[in-house]
Amino acid sequence: MTVPLLSLQGLTKAYPGVVANDTVSFDIGEGEVHALLGENGAGKSTLVKMIYGLVKPDNGKMLLRGQPYEPAEPRQARADGIAMVFQHFSLFDALNVAENIALGMENPPEMRDLAARIREVSETYGLPLDPFRTVGDLSAGERQRVEIIRCLLQDPKLLIMDEPTSVLTPQEVEILFKTLQKLQSEGTSILYISHKLEEIRTLCDHATILRLGKNVGECIPSETSARDMAEMMVGSTLQTPERGSREFGAVAMDISGLSVPAPSAFGTALKNVHLTVRKGEILGIGGVAGNGQDELLGVLSGETLTEADAVKLHGEPIGKLGPTARRKLGVLAAPEERLGHAAAPDMSLTENAMLTGSVREGLEKNGFLDWGATKDFAERIIKAFDVRTPGPGNAARSLSGGNLQKFVIGREVLQDPDVLVVNQPTWGVDAAAAAAIRQSLLDLAAKGAAVICISQDLDELMEISDSFAALNEGRLSAPREAAGLTVDEIGLMMGGAHGMEVAHV
Amino acid sequence: MIRLEKRPQPSRAWSMATPLVAVIATMIVGGLLFAALGKPPVEAIRTIFWEPLFGEFSFYYRPQLLVKGAPLVLIAIGLSLGFRAGIWNIGAEGQYIMGAIFGAGAGLAFYPSESFLIFPFMVLAGAFGGWIWAMIPAVLKTRFGTNEILVSLMLVYVAEQFLASVSLGLLKNPEGFGFPGSRNLQSWDAAHNAELIAGTGMHWGVVAALIAVIFAYVLLNRHMTGYHIRLTGEAPRAAKFAGVNPTRLVLFCLGTSGALAGLAGLFEVSGPSGQISIDFNVGYGFTAIIVAFLGRLHPVGILLAGGLMALTYIGGDIAQSNLQLPAAAIQVFQGMLLFFLLAFDLLTNFRIAIGKPEVA
Structure with a gap:
């Protein structure tokens, strides 16, 4: 039997109050693409941090090609041939690609030599990248290439990738997969973390599934159905949201010819956006993050004011009305950023229920606040959306991301909106809760509300939306009926792959 | 580690x-x-904290606590509203001076009338003086995006020049033998902010400070404006999402703190101090910043902190004279x-x- 590249044996790591990893064991073979699957909070991140030397295990051991492997810090892990591409990029916008890569090196070579090597590696692996471009001008996919090339320059034996496709268009995903397959064919092992099951089925040779810190099973992804893998992750049978067939009513919200300048240097300007959504309809808006999603939500929620006629509700101009006035009319919104935008981190859930609920729930009389009623409202949200918290008196920041997301969505849904705008409604939420949130959006539409769902998760949009449009650099594509759209068509609507060609591998 | x-x-x-x-x-x-x-360290600490309250001459010092504490609390309450929302009024000292000048000026215009309306009118004028002085940084901030910290602070020095000017000119006592300073309001009953109960130090400023504490408590805990103030301080983006109008909030916070500082100035000039003079202000407006933070920007905390600060002031004075501790x-x-x-x-x-x- 061959010695595996990396063997994890009984790794355990506990944090106060939670066991992040409980005797996790598995092997990664040479040249294998190994998937690590699990819901948020299953312990995937802690596990790879132990491999990368960021966290020291309490118990258990790791063997690298049969030798004991105990990295004290990432530098040592890198020296042993382990590289990692993080979900969040650590790049400086103002520097160019080569400078950014040089910053992460122990002994950076001359800039000219480094640029030549970057070119060489990027051509070999089909990752077109100009070393002298400023990172601030790159798309998310290109930024990720910078991170990957940074890793490849170290000639790693094991490449760890943490949810690499969450920011990519379908075409960019395709390019990434070709690169990873080429790496694999050269004998590099890859540990691939994701919860996108279809990706794992096409790419990975082997999968380990974590649930609540424990290894609950392994499988060969290409021989296992996505549904079976999902159920292993969740530990129970999965409820697929049901969509009844619905009749659409009159146009509820209407945006025409809307242009808004970028609010900040790194914001996105909205350019000539047209959009209509009817009662009972769910409009899905896809696109890679940073293409105007936040700005579009601001225009709809009333945080950004526009020409009165640019935004209409039931034919009435509302472009000049602020958030409170719009809430009164039934236009509610749930922003993407939970802490600091949708909720105040240090305030209690009761106080956060007041944040958007004061108008429609009658929590305010002549300027005076009814905290009793607000607490009841918060408790209703907690109950209806299964928010896990000791009580409404707890601070918003003490909740996990998924739980707070449920609270934020629940707060708007329970106010019975006419038009609901949500941005990334299930980001960072576990599969069961995500299904519940999607179901609540479908139920809302079935009751006759118009829903605009902005999301980067295409599977989610295909699951719930009736029509689909995509944001690309502040422009919104013409909406199309969602049923029957192919992945290629969606990719093209999302702006192709930001003007890059599929690599010649 | x-x-x-x-x-x-x-x-x-x-x-x-x-x-x-x-x-x-x-x-x-x-x-x-x-x-x-x-x-002697223990003796010094005892002098500062114990002597004013329970010492031999405490009958004299205890009223002083109220006299010194009231303006601190009144100003600090106003400042705390803005500080909670991240609106930094550093110029309460200037607003305090302007409140005193406006209030005293409004009264002296009617000298020597003995109408009972004079004192209420002076109170209104004092609050207006502080308010208008605070409106300068507020309007500049909301209109042109200037920094309210710098503008309000610089206006303190403008107010001081103004104070010197009126002491020597407009408000100078015509019967004052050429000395700078206005008529003494203590000797004019209609305008005198006298002790409400003799020997306690309790004057209208103390009452106003207590009302301000209650007002601020209710505002912050039970009213939408107070909720918006807290929300803006904790998460500005969430406040915008909730529908807070930042311009109105800036005007409200700076206006309220200015008006309260102006009131403190008026109660001081018409009571313990008695007259407008070049060295009328003694730094209450700056010390109130400390009081506001010492009280954790909470109304009740500010009440206690104002008392504590007044105590160290008076105790410090005693220590200076009894133990020859340097003022520094x-x-x-x-x-x-x-x-x-x-x-x-x-x-x-x-x-x-x-x-x-x-x-x-």
């Missing part, structure tokens, strides 16, 4: 305990400072109080952990 770890929730216990711990730490380090100066040492002592408060404040949101750091 000792590290700081962020708490999942702000600790209520520490939030209550930090002012107390800060006072104790100030006593210890202050004691060391006094010992280094060759003064007393100022260092008072500064230490704020320093320790801010330092221990950290423990509300962080806890000390001992061990190797880890990336969670």
Whole structure:
């Protein structure tokens, strides 16, 4: 039997109050693409941090090609041939690609030599990248290439990738997969973390599934159905949201010819956006993050004011009305950023229920606040959306991301909106809760509300939306009926792959 | 290795305990400072904290506590509203001066009338004077995006020049033998902010301070405006999402703090001080910033902090005269109080952990 590249044996790591990893064991073979699957909070991140030397295990051991492997810090892990591409990029916008890569090196070579090597590696692996471009001008996919090339320059034996496709268009995903397959064919092992099951089925040779810190099973992804893998992750049978067939009513919200300048240097300007959504309809808006999603939500929620006629509700101009006035009319919104935008981190859930609920729930009389009623409202949200918290008196920041997301969505849904705008409604939420949130959006539409769902998760949009449009650099594509759209068509609507060609591998 | 770890929730216990711990730490380090100066430390601390309240001459000092504490509390309450929302009015001293000038001027215009309407009119004029002075940084900020910290601070020096000017000109006492300064309001019944109960130090300013505490408490805890103030301070983006109008909030916070500082100036000039003079202001407007933070920007806390600050002022004076402590040492002592408060404040949101750091 061959010695595996990396063997994890009984790794355990506990944090106060939670066991992040409980005797996790598995092997990664040479040249294998190994998937690590699990819901948020299953312990995937802690596990790879132990491999990368960021966290020291309490118990258990790791063997690298049969030798004991105990990295004290990432530098040592890198020296042993382990590289990692993080979900969040650590790049400086103002520097160019080569400078950014040089910053992460122990002994950076001359800039000219480094640029030549970057070119060489990027051509070999089909990752077109100009070393002298400023990172601030790159798309998310290109930024990720910078991170990957940074890793490849170290000639790693094991490449760890943490949810690499969450920011990519379908075409960019395709390019990434070709690169990873080429790496694999050269004998590099890859540990691939994701919860996108279809990706794992096409790419990975082997999968380990974590649930609540424990290894609950392994499988060969290409021989296992996505549904079976999902159920292993969740530990129970999965409820697929049901969509009844619905009749659409009159146009509820209407945006025409809307242009808004970028609010900040790194914001996105909205350019000539047209959009209509009817009662009972769910409009899905896809696109890679940073293409105007936040700005579009601001225009709809009333945080950004526009020409009165640019935004209409039931034919009435509302472009000049602020958030409170719009809430009164039934236009509610749930922003993407939970802490600091949708909720105040240090305030209690009761106080956060007041944040958007004061108008429609009658929590305010002549300027005076009814905290009793607000607490009841918060408790209703907690109950209806299964928010896990000791009580409404707890601070918003003490909740996990998924739980707070449920609270934020629940707060708007329970106010019975006419038009609901949500941005990334299930980001960072576990599969069961995500299904519940999607179901609540479908139920809302079935009751006759118009829903605009902005999301980067295409599977989610295909699951719930009736029509689909995509944001690309502040422009919104013409909406199309969602049923029957192919992945290629969606990719093209999302702006192709930001003007890059599929690599010649 | 000792590290700081962020708490999942702000600790209520520490939030209550930090002012107390800060006072104790100030006593210890202050004691060391006094010992280094060759003064008996325990005696000095006792003089500062004990003498004014329970000493031999406390019958004289206790009313002084109210007289000194009231303007501090009144100004600090106003400042705390803005500070909670991240609106930094540093110029309360200037608003205090302008309140005194407007209030005294409004009264003196009717000299020597004995109408009972004069004092209420002076109160309104005093509040207006402070309000209008605070509106300058407020309007500049909302219109042109200027920094309210700089503008309000610089206006303090403008107000001081203005004070000197009116003391020597417009408001100068015509029967004052050429000395600078206005008529003494204490000797004009209609305008005198006299003690309400003789010998207690209780004057209208003290009443106003107590009303301000109650008003601020209700505002912050039960009213939408107060909720918006807190929300803006904690999460500006969430406040915008909630529908807070930042312009109105800036105008409200700066306006209220200006008006309250103006009131404090009026009650001072018509009562304990008695007249407009070049050296009328003694730094209440700046000390109130310390009081606001010492009271954790909470109305009840500010009430207690104002009392504590007044105590160290009076106690400090006693220590200066009884023990010959230098005035600078007393100022260092008072500064230490704020320093320790801010330092221990950290423990509300962080806890000390001992061990190797880890990336969670």
